[in-house]
Amino acid sequence: MNKTSIALLVLIAAAIVVLISYTGDLTTYETIASAKERPGKFVNLIATIDKQQPIEYDPVKNPNYLTFTAKDSLGTSIRVIYRNNKPTDMEKSDRLVLKGKVVDGQFECKDILMKCPSKYKDAPNQTLAPSAS
Amino acid sequence: MNYIGEHLLPGQIGHFFTLLFLVSSLVATIAFFVAGYARISPEEKTGWNRLARLSFAVETISILTMFATLYYIISHHYFEYKYAYNHSDKGLQLEYLLSCFWEGQEGSFMLWAFWHCFLGWIFIARKSSWENGVLGVLNFAQFCLSTMLIGLYFWGNKVGSNPFILLRLDTEAPIFKNPAYLTLLRDGKGLNTLLQNYWMVIHPPVLFLGFASTIMPFALAVAGLLAKSSDWTKTALSWAGFSAAVLGLGVMMGAAWAYESLTFGGYWAWDPVENASMVPWLILIAGLHTNLIYHHTGYSLRATCFFYILAFCLILYSTFLTRSGILGDTSVHAFTDLEMNTQLVLFVLVFFLPALVLFFFRYRSLPAKEKEEDSYSREFWLFIGSLVLFLSGLIIIAQTSVPVFNKIFGTKIAPPEDVEFAYNQVQIFVAIVIGLLTAVTQYLKYKTTTRSYLGKNIWIPTVLALVISLLISWLGDINYTKKGPGFLWAIHVALCAAIYAVIANTAYIWLVLKGKIKAAGASVAHLGFGLMLVGILISSSKKTVLSWNTTGITPLSTDNKKSAAGDPAENITLFKGVRTDMGKYWVTYKTDSIRPTDKKRFFDIAFESKKGDEQFSLYPDVMKQNKGGEGFAANPAARHYWNKDIFVYITSFQDTDQTDTSRFQPKNIRVGDTLFYNSGWMRLDSVSVNPISKQHLYQQGEMALFLNMTVEAKNGGRYPLTPGMAIGGTRWRAIIDTVVAQSLAVSFNRVVDEKKGLLEIGVKQNASVTSLLTLKVYEFPMINLLWLGTILMVIGFFLAVIQRAQKRSSAVS
Numbered sequence: 034m035n036k037t038s039i040a041l042l043v044l045i046a047a048a049i050v051v052l053i054s055y056t057g058d059l060t061t062y063e064t065i066a067s068a069k070e071r072p073g074k075f076v077n078l079i080a081t082i083d084k085q086q087p088i089e090y091d092p093v094k095n096p097n098y099l100t101f102t103a104k105d106s107l108g109t110s111i112r113v114i115y116r117n118n119k120p121t122d123m124e125k126s127d128r129l130v131l132k133g134k135v136v137d138g139q140f141e142c143k144d145i146l147m148k149c150p151s152k153y154k155d156a157p158n159q160t161l162a163p164s165a166s
Numbered sequence: 167m168n169y170i171g172e173h174l175l176p177g178q179i180g181h182f183f184t185l186l187f188l189v190s191s192l193v194a195t196i197a198f199f200v201a202g203y204a205r206i207s208p209e210e211k212t213g214w215n216r217l218a219r220l221s222f223a224v225e226t227i228s229i230l231t232m233f234a235t236l237y238y239i240i241s242h243h244y245f246e247y248k249y250a251y252n253h254s255d256k257g258l259q260l261e262y263l264l265s266c267f268w269e270g271q272e273g274s275f276m277l278w279a280f281w282h283c284f285l286g287w288i289f290i291a292r293k294s295s296w297e298n299g300v301l302g303v304l305n306f307a308q309f310c311l312s313t314m315l316i317g318l319y320f321w322g323n324k325v326g327s328n329p330f331i332l333l334r335l336d337t338e339a340p341i342f343k344n345p346a347y348l349t350l351l352r353d354g355k356g357l358n359t360l361l362q363n364y365w366m367v368i369h370p371p372v373l374f375l376g377f378a379s380t381i382m383p384f385a386l387a388v389a390g391l392l393a394k395s396s397d398w399t400k401t402a403l404s405w406a407g408f409s410a411a412v413l414g415l416g417v418m419m420g421a422a423w424a425y426e427s428l429t430f431g432g433y434w435a436w437d438p439v440e441n442a443s444m445v446p447w448l449i450l451i452a453g454l455h456t457n458l459i460y461h462h463t464g465y466s467l468r469a470t471c472f473f474y475i476l477a478f479c480l481i482l483y484s485t486f487l488t489r490s491g492i493l494g495d496t497s498v499h500a501f502t503d504l505e506m507n508t509q510l511v512l513f514v515l516v517f518f519l520p521a522l523v524l525f526f527f528r529y530r531s532l533p534a535k536e537k538e539e540d541s542y543s544r545e546f547w548l549f550i551g552s553l554v555l556f557l558s559g560l561i562i563i564a565q566t567s568v569p570v571f572n573k574i575f576g577t578k579i580a581p582p583e584d585v586e587f588a589y590n591q592v593q594i595f596v597a598i599v600i601g602l603l604t605a606v607t608q609y610l611k612y613k614t615t616t617r618s619y620l621g622k623n624i625w626i627p628t629v630l631a632l633v634i635s636l637l638i639s640w641l642g643d644i645n646y647t648k649k650g651p652g653f654l655w656a657i658h659v660a661l662c663a664a665i666y667a668v669i670a671n672t673a674y675i676w677l678v679l680k681g682k683i684k685a686a687g688a689s690v691a692h693l694g695f696g697l698m699l700v701g702i703l704i705s706s707s708k709k710t711v712l713s714w715n716t717t718g719i720t721p722l723s724t725d726n727k728k729s730a731a732g733d734p735a736e737n738i739t740l741f742k743g744v745r746t747d748m749g750k751y752w753v754t755y756k757t758d759s760i761r762p763t764d765k766k767r768f769f770d771i772a773f774e775s776k777k778g779d780e781q782f783s784l785y786p787d788v789m790k791q792n793k794g795g796e797g798f799a800a801n802p803a804a805r806h807y808w809n810k811d812i813f814v815y816i817t818s819f820q821d822t823d824q825t826d827t828s829r830f831q832p833k834n835i836r837v838g839d840t841l842f843y844n845s846g847w848m849r850l851d852s853v854s855v856n857p858i859s860k861q862h863l864y865q866q867g868e869m870a871l872f873l874n875m876t877v878e879a880k881n882g883g884r885y886p887l888t889p890g891m892a893i894g895g896t897r898w899r900a901i902i903d904t905v906v907a908q909s910l911a912v913s914f915n916r917v918v919d920e921k922k923g924l925l926e927i928g929v930k931q932n933a934s935v936t937s938l939l940t941l942k943v944y945e946f947p948m949i950n951l952l953w954l955g956t957i958l959m960v961i962g963f964f965l966a967v968i969q970r971a972q973k974r975s976s977a978v979s
Contacts, residue, residue, distance in 0.1 A: 035538040035539075036538060036539070036541065036546065037538070037539060037546070037549060040549075040550055040553065041553060044550075044553055044554065044557055045557065047557075048557040048560060048561055051561055051592050052561060052564055052565075055561075055564075055565055055582075055588060055592075058582035058583070058588050059568065059579050059580065059581070059582055060579075060580045060581065060582060060583060061578055061579060061580055062578045062580050075583045076580075077580040077581075090818075092737075092739045092818060092938060092939075092940045095735075096735075096737035096738065096739045096817070096818070096940035097735035097736065097737050116735065117736070117737065118737045118817035118818050118940050118942075119818055121798050121799065121800070121818070132580075132583070143583075
């Protein structure tokens with residue numbers, strides 16, 4: 034076996050090891066109920082904002098503290114704490130991906146991804162409403 | 167129904183040329199392949215070639231006409247067309263009209279097809295013997311692209327999305343029952359605010375030229391495999407060099423755009439969209455280097471073919487990733503789903519599978535050398551480097567493809583907790599290996615190198631690099647401990663390797679090439695690459711947050727100093743006109759203003775260094791979002807120094823124009839009366855009618871009443887306050903006045919009793935009457951090295967391509 038083949042094998046083995054170890058870092062999407070069962074585990078929640086509950090963000094008191102209630106499709110809800118600024122347009126988004134973990138019954142959120150209503154998929158009447166009125 | 171006011175002709179022209187594009191690209195594909203590979207006489211071949219070129223010309227004209235037509239539609243604001251309605255509006259500035267093209271998928275496919283034509287004609291003009299094969303492959307790609315644009319239904323399946331479709335044919339809405347619906351459809355939805363940036367005018371064309379150009383080495387390899395020949399490799403070198411330069415530039419322009427107008431706080435976030443365009447570049451670079459090996463030694467032809475095929479197919483794969491909507495939850499900036507997923511998958515497979523089959527079919531017949539490479543040869547280490555780049559690309563694309571994996575296997579795997587670190591912890595080692603190889607490999611000669619030659623030339627740069635990197639590690643204060651000591655070590659080693667790459671390549675230009683810049687293309691490119699690595703390593707590991715929220719106004723309460731999620735308090739609150747302590751600086755939010763041309767609200771943030779040696783202002787802005795949102799998109803601003811950037815963006819602000827939830831408390835008052843509020847009292851001094859000093863607040867024909875009041879705060883502040891109302895006919899409106907420093911707003915509601923002189927005012931005390939904003943401020947040291955390195959690398963690539971072209975023309979003559 035020549036050097037090139039050995040190098041090839043070693044490097045490919047390294048790449049495989051890296052990818053396998055990467056799978057260990059991967060997290061999962063959970064429902065709020067299953068996240069609550071495993072406090073401290075880093076999970077991803079797909080949820081919406083519960084508009085009945087207040088969204089609290091007061092930059093005068095603390096610009097790095099946002100709290101609101103999230104609700105998932107199964108109807109379970111949880112108080113979310115996000116220690117950062119309130120993302121623009123948060124109320125508008127119809128779906129949130131929340132990354133974080135449950136601590137003391139609250140969701141300590143590290144990152145919020147917002148999914149805004151798709152401009153193609155929603156009802157055309159609605160889409161055309163602002164300019165048609 | 168006859169609709170009134172529609173302009174149907176441009177759409178008909180556009181759609182006609184779309185179909186012509188489809189047909190001519192198909193004819194050109196067949197004709198080029200017949201001319202190239204059919205067993206016919208040379209005369210017949212010339213005939214077919216002529217037909218092929220003619221079709222290619224028709225195709226090119228079609229594309230250009232489509233472009234012109236769509237531009238006409240957008241620039242004339244014909245909102246009866248879906249494309250114009252969805253991607254533009256009347257208020258759009260002229261320079262961003264072109265950006266409308268690439269906001270939608272259709273326009274960017276057109277751009278891609280245009281560049282294919284452009285490159286095809288250059289290839290024809292260069293009179294290569296590979297014209298028929300290469301142009302055949304290229305035209306097949308054009309045919310595939312044209313199917314993305316036809317928007318026809320076949321057996322109930324939609325094929326492509328037509329950019330010239332009328333809105334009413336695509337969307338059902340009640341307003342289309344009105345023949346004069348265009349009078350109601352006053353304006354389009356506009357261009358996404360994030361794309362209204364000058365980088366978005368230049369970045370997509372360059373990136374798509376990069377995308378398009380990867381087909382050239384691919385087509386050469388495929389044509390070569392078909393013809394069982396390998397003399398395409400010389401031509402491929404120039405094209406691969408060109409492609410690497412343009413694609414690299416395009417990707418880095420995207421990074422510059424992200425840095426300047428997005429707010430993920432940097433130039434690279436390992437977003438799937440970014441990865442998908444960088445990975446083909448890595449593979450292409452691997453192919454370019456194995457191509458060089460083959461050119462000089464006869465090794466690595468198989469690897470070259472494989473890498474070129476893979477690079478192009480990964481471009482197609484990235485097209486699938488970004489356009490199919492599959493990235494969904496993992497990417498912040500993919501295209502909107504047009505429901506063409508099957509077609510996009512087919513686009514990848516129709517190239518990848520046949521090319522792969524062809525490659526394995528021909529694998530044995532590809533010339534390969536039995537003899538092993540020498541350990542002191544350039545080719546051996548070039549090959550190792552290519553392999554590392556290839557595997558690095560493979561790892562990145564595998565990590566990026568988790569959503570695809572989920573889709574295929576129905577799993578619900580999510581990205582890791584710290585996405586960026588998941589990439590960084592692997593790629594830092596790639597950076598170390600590639601940095602070292604970039605430094606050393608040029609000092610090795612092809613076939614074998616005598617140790618004395620190597621030793622004589624390499625010791626100076628090696629010692630120099632070691633000294634400099636040790637000095638930087640020692641004095642540079644690189645202390646990125648967030649990810650543990652192992653990662654910090656890796657950063658230091660990688661930095662050393664990157665500095666070695668910079669110094670060794672600079673030294674190579676002076677010591678070995680004796681400063682002949684023309685011949686130093688490769689070294690210049692490597693020098694640039696090394697600088698990029700240094701810039702990336704220093705700016706990321708030493709990126710500091712200047713806006714730590716530690717001020718007296720909004721102190722951290724002890725319990726959330728370190729939250730469970732470990733989030734830093736990176737936002738600082740500034741009140742208008744209040745000088746605030748922020749680390750090295752005093753910062754003041756002075757004022758804000760709205761620019762009429764694009765409705766951007768600019769904030770004037772004044773910085774004063776505490777040492778007193780520096781004063782400057784930064785103007786970050788926010789722009790009202792137009793699509794599906796009423797919020798604001800922030801644009802950062804940066805102050806550039808030679809060795810760092812101060813980078814600022816607004817994370818939230820309170821719009822004083824906004825109505826807020828707290829109410830005005832009604833209170834009755836007479837001239838001379840005093841009213842108390844939470845932190846002081848106010849007195850009504852007098853009432854004035856149509857005062858000249860307030861003329862700007864009321865219109866002609868209106869009668870205006872103003873209350874001249876004085877506010878005295880407990881802490882001794884004294885402020886004038888003049889709320890008023892303007893009456894015009896039967897309508898009246900309130901003119902509210904505020905005392906920002908006291909968070910006080912007062913309105914004049916009505917006259918309660920004219921005879922008694924009793925008036926009603928509304929008093930509101932609320933934070934939201936105060937102008938305040940929160941912002942983040944970062945310092946990026948040495949980021950200029952990244953940009954300088956990028957420019958040098960591109961220049962180096964072009965030097966090498968030009969040098970090769972000159973060699974070729976001197977060999978021909």
